[in-house]
Amino acid sequence: MGTVQINRQAKYKSEEYTDLEMPSDDMDDYLENYHSKLVKARKETKCHYCGTTIKAGDQALSEKCFIDGKPYYIHDCLDCVEDVIKGWDDEAQTRWEQRAKESGYI
Numbered sequence: 092m093g094t095v096q097i098n099r100q101a102k103y104k105s106e107e108y109t110d111l112e113m114p115s116d117d118m119d120d121y122l123e124n125y126h127s128k129l130v131k132a133r134k135e136t137k138c139h140y141c142g143t144t145i146k147a148g149d150q151a152l153s154e155k156c157f158i159d160g161k162p163y164y165i166h167d168c169l170d171c172v173e174d175v176i177k178g179w180d181d182e183a184q185t186r187w188e189q190r191a192k193e194s195g196y197i
């Protein structure tokens with residue numbers, strides 16, 4: 092009996108993810124053509140915020156923009172993004188630290 096791989100799926104409506112504009116306010120001056128989208132990862136990648144591996148087939152938030160004319164393209168895992176949607180609190184911070192430590196990000 093094999094284990095069934097269940098890919099990570101978004102819990103909320105896609106607008107809730109794309110309305111976030113994850114980069115911090117102090118980056119506003121540098122952001123041109125910011126665009127975010129809920130995507131299904133085509134290949135394995137890492138979360139920009141916690142370093143967790145986003146597997147191919149998992150949903151993730153992709154963010155694209157130009158900073159000082161240079162393209163900037165990242166993926167964020169749903170664990171990070173959904174904690175931001177819910178409201179980042181101490182528990183979210185603890186979960187983030189756990190993920191970041193497991194991935195060797197911090």
Ligand SMILES: [Zn+2]
Pocket residue numbers: 138139140141142143167168169170171172190
């Ligand atoms: Zn993450």
